[in-house]
Amino acid sequence: MSDEVEPGFVRVRLDLSYDGSEFSGWAKQAGGRRTVQGEIEDALRVVTRSARPYELTVAGRTDAGVHARGQVAHVDLPGEVWEEQRGKLLKRLAGRLPRDVRIWSVAEAPSGFDARFSAIWRRYAYRVTDHPGGVDPLLRNHVLWHDWPLDVDAMNEAARGLLGEHDFAAYCKKREGATTIRTLQELSLVRGEDGVVTATVRADAFCHNMVRSLIGALLFVGDGHRGPEWPAKVLAAGVRDSAVHVVRPHGLTLEEVGYPADGLLAARSKEARNRRSLPVRGGCCG
CATH class of the missing domain: 3.30.70.660 (Pseudouridine synthase I, catalytic domain, C-terminal subdomain)
Known part of the structure; x- marks a missing residue:
């Protein structure tokens, strides 16, 4: 994975909340189960009148029944779609989404931002x-x-x-x-x-x-x-x-979800992708 946005696309940050009671978790699943990701991606496709889906990346993939008040996600939209929709996307999504999920903010993300890996x-x-x-x-x-x-x-x-x-x-x-x-x-x-x-x-x-x-x-x-x-x-x-x-x-x-200052987003994202290990404590010579 890379934090680089494809040429011609704009990374958009979404701040959202949901009541998880009737969802089978955040992530899309096979079998048609209702998920938060599925509802938002469907709404995005409809309001932007797109033939293709736009996939969301989320800060924390919550399980079935878990709620969110301060969830963060990002989506990469074609530049022309963002320019056309940026002033009205929030209200259009409010009219399309079910009542148990709300998006509160839609904004162009700073360079290096990744909703999942940039979080601290x-x-x-x-x-x-x-x-x-x-x-x-x-x-x-x-x-x-x-x-x-x-x-x-x-x-x-x-x-x-x-x-x-x-x-x-x-x-x-x-x-x-x-x-x-x-x-x-x-x-x-x-x-x-x-x-x-x-x-x-x-x-x-x-x-x-x-x-x-x-x-x-x-x-x-x-x-x-x-x-x-x-x-x-x-x-x-x-x-x-x-x-x-x-x-x-x-x-x-x-x-x-907490993020570092804009100038540190890309470095944090790179660091978070590294597999972690605990430091060796103490030690002895034989």
Whole structure:
């Protein structure tokens, strides 16, 4: 892959949000399942009156049922199409897209921008309530109900042991040829006045099921089934632990994606494509 845009094309950044409840995830799938990417690409093709599809590249490919408030994507459009549509594309897309996906901004991207590889962090929120009565019906598609009381202080203590650069193989669904080394920049939990506990999870990138597995481990600490040291021990072991549950997707929302200054976009994109490895710690001579 290259960050170079084909001659005659313009790279356009899209900022968008969606309710993932009725989607089979972001990415297009065989079999006609409804996806966010599929809906937006279809809408783009129709409003630009194009015979060919325009493929989107996204910052974070969310799973079925996961929501997004601050998702970012890019698409390369022919220059003449962009010139014709730039002033009216946003409103035309609003008229074509279904109500559970919205595009908020359509703008020509700076040189070197890649929605996926230029990103330096993604921030998710996972929301859960331990109210004995359950979840507010108006929030039922966005908040998990956990039917044990949660100790948020214990969960935060456990979370601190997971921060930094590690191999998160114990918290990821393995994908062939993909690294599970990530830098977890923030993991913290706060209980709001409404009783909903919001976990903020920020990393340079996430591997498959990582956020939902981390939350599953912290819930086990919060309800007293494990001590605060347990999630870090699972991490160090480097293998999936059957006690770590992947929590349901509907409590998870992609909140924001961070990018460097425009002049650093291309360098970041190149760096992100390199396969990562952990530095060798210590060492001994024999």
